[in-house]
Structures are given as structure tokens and as C-alpha cells.
Amino acid sequence: MKTTVDQxxxxxxxxxxxxxxxxxVTDAAQIGVAIHHGVATxxxxxxxxxQKVEAGKAxxxxxxxxxxANDIDVVWGSRMTxxxxxxxxxxx
Numbered sequence: 001m002k003t004t005v006d007q008x009x010x011x012x013x014x015x016x017x018x019x020x021x022x023x024x025v026t027d028a029a030q031i032g033v034a035i036h037h038g039v040a041t042x043x044x045x046x047x048x049x050x051q052k053v054e055a056g057k058a059x060x061x062x063x064x065x066x067x068x069a070n071d072i073d074v075v076w077g078s079r080m081t082x083x084x085x086x087x088x089x090x091x092x
Contacts, residue, residue, distance in 0.1 A: 008035040011064035015040055018062045024054035031055055031072060038066035045075045 002010075012035045019028035025046065032043040040059045046052050056070040 004037060007064060008037065011035045011038065011040070011062065014064060015059050015062045018058045019055060022054055022058040025051050025058065028055075033059070035065070038064060039069065040065045040067070041069040041071060043071045045073045047074070047076065049074050 012033050015033045015035070016028070019025055019031055019033070022028070025031070027046070030044045030046065034041040034043070040062075042055055042059060046055065052070060052072045052074055055072060056068055059065055059070075060068050
């Protein structure tokens with residue numbers, strides 16, 4: 001029988017693998033994964049809110065994950081441009 005620590009370690013690997021294969025997440029290496037008793041905590045940075053959401057979905061669909069704390073920060077990076085609706089706010 002596996003211990004909780006072993007299960008959490010295996011689940012972490014599965015989540016990391018799922019993030020790598022999620023096409024909506026452009027740089028899974030920027031996302032940290034911690035598992036404690038099946039609860040996944042995601043940390044790190046992504047360039048868009050949609051990537052944050054998709055990373056959370058990827059974690060939740062992974063076997064062994066029972067809940068999610070999505071602490072990923074969205075940081076506007078060089079890989080994207082700011083939407084016109086927000087561009088005026090950046091200069092003020």
C-alpha cells in the first residue's frame with residue numbers, strides 16, 4: 001500500500017506531465033506544482049488569464065487531484081501584446 005507521501009509525489013508528477021501536454025499552456029516549466037493529500041497548489045507565472053485557467057483545468061483532470069489552489073500570477077510578458085481596451089491604462 002502506498003503512503004500519502006508516495007501518492008502525492010506520483011500525483012505531482014502526473015500534474016506536471018499533464019501541464020506539459022496542455023497546448024493552451026505555453027510554458028509549463030514556469031508553473032510549480034505542490035500536492036498535499038490530493039490538494040494541488042499551482043504557483044508561478046503565465047502571460048494570460050486563460051493560461052491560468054487552463055492550467056487549473058489540467059490539474060483538476062489529473063487522477064489523484066481532489067481540489068485546487070490556483071496561485072498562478074498573470075504577468076503581461078513579451079510574448080503577447082496588451083489588449084486595446086487596456087492599453088490606455090498602462091501609460092497613466
